[in-house]
Amino acid sequence: MAEKSVIKEWAPVVEALGKGKQIILIRTYQPAYDDFLLYPTYTFLRRPDIRNQLRTGIVNNAGRIQARTTVEIDYYAKVIGLISFRQNPTLLRDIEWSHIWTSDHLSSYVGYGEGIVWLLRVYRLNKPFLTQPLGGQVYSSLNELPISLDCAPVLSENEFMSRVHQLEKILGPIRRRI
Numbered sequence: 049m050a051e052k053s054v055i056k057e058w059a060p061v062v063e064a065l066g067k068g069k070q071i072i073l074i075r076t077y078q079p080a081y082d083d084f085l086l087y088p089t090y091t092f093l094r095r096p097d098i099r100n101q102l103r104t105g106i107v108n109n110a111g112r113i114q115a116r117t118t119v120e121i122d123y124y125a126k127v128i129g130l131i132s133f134r135q136n137p138t139l140l141r142d143i144e145w146s147h148i149w150t151s152d153h154l155s156s157y158v159g160y161g162e163g164i165v166w167l168l169r170v171y172r173l174n175k176p177f178l179t180q181p182l183g184g185q186v187y188s189s190l191n192e193l194p195i196s197l198d199c200a201p202v203l204s205e206n207e208f209m210s211r212v213h214q215l216e217k218i219l220g221p222i223r224r225r226i
Contacts (some may be wrong), residue, residue, distance in 0.1 A: 052190040053081045054182065059088035060098055060148060065170045066123045068203045070147045071211050073166040074154060079127050080187055086123040087182065098148050121177045123170055124199050129222035131165040131215065142218045146211065165219060167212060171199035
């Protein structure tokens with residue numbers, strides 16, 4: 049794992065990744081690390097950015113962490129590949145099954161530039177790690193690492209690869225990380 053690295057992401061997205069409801073992050077930049085812990089955050093979280101049918105379970109469940117003075121990190125992720133795309137409404141509609149965001153949110157985030165899909169293999173830590181709230185915008189570093197990164201994948205290899213292949217059919221080939 050990159051030394052003590054975490055990526056800060058909306059708590060509902062972290063929960064969706066951890067439950068296997070999504071295997072991607074969509075960004076306008078390349079990842080700085082090949083692997084990292086997923087740090088749930090509430091900064092700039094807006095309920096309208098999450099699709100209606102997913103709001104209740106994911107957003108409400110994630111809200112239980114918000115008031116704590118420590119943050120529980122339950123998941124670790126490896127970037128297994130990247131897919132670049134040019135934003136268009138049809139494409140965003142075609143990949144809607146693969147994430148919890150609304151098409152409007154993705155359109156405003158990516159704009160008319162290039163988006164990058166990060167394909168993530170997500171693992172549940174066998175023992176959650178507690179840390180203090182961290183500063184930083186997207187990436188941050190922990191003062192200490194979990195004693196152990198014993199973990200298990202949240203999706204079976206077959207289910208994970210099936211979803212990867214579905215995304216490749218829509219978005220094009222994966223650029224594998226070296």
